[in-house]
Amino acid sequence: MNKHHYNRNKHKIPEKVKWISISIFFILSFFINMCFYETQLFIRIFIISCLMLCAIGTMIYTKKGKDILLYIVMSKKEMQKIIWPKYKETLYTTFIVISVTIFISFILWSIDSVIFRLIAFIISLRF
Incomplete structure (x- = not known):
């Protein structure tokens, strides 16, 4: 049993190799875009998209990539739990915010x- 466990771990790709390959995909896509700027845009977009998909696909198999994917899934679940305000409530709240803003700005003005007038009066008094 230990022999099988050892063989299974032997064939795992280390995290560093995965991140290096991800970096290579990103750098390669950048250089392809810069070096082949005269090539048709559609071809460049296709090649860069393929490289980005490879980078993202590789990233999913890393520990951090799995954490990011889990974060996205959990965020989506949390977004579904939100009770969004109705149109009338949003309109009413917006009206209150605008009214208070105008009122406070009038007070500050x-x-x-x-x-300003007090300072102008003090300055006009020459001793």
Whole structure:
């Protein structure tokens, strides 16, 4: 039994090799885009898409990639649990926010005007 366990682990690709290959895919796609800029756009997009899919496919088999995939799945589940507000509630809340913003800006404008006039009055008094 230990022999089979050893053979199974022997054929696993180390994480570093996977990340190096992912980096190579990304760098290669960048250089293909830069070096073959005269090639038809469709061909470049196709090649770069294939390289990106290879990079993403390889990334899924890494520990961090699995964590990212799990995070995306859990985020999707959490998004489904959200109770989104109705249109009327959103409209009402927006109206309140706009009203309060206008009211506060009017108050700040008034205070600013008073302070401006006070400073102008103090400056006009020459001792």
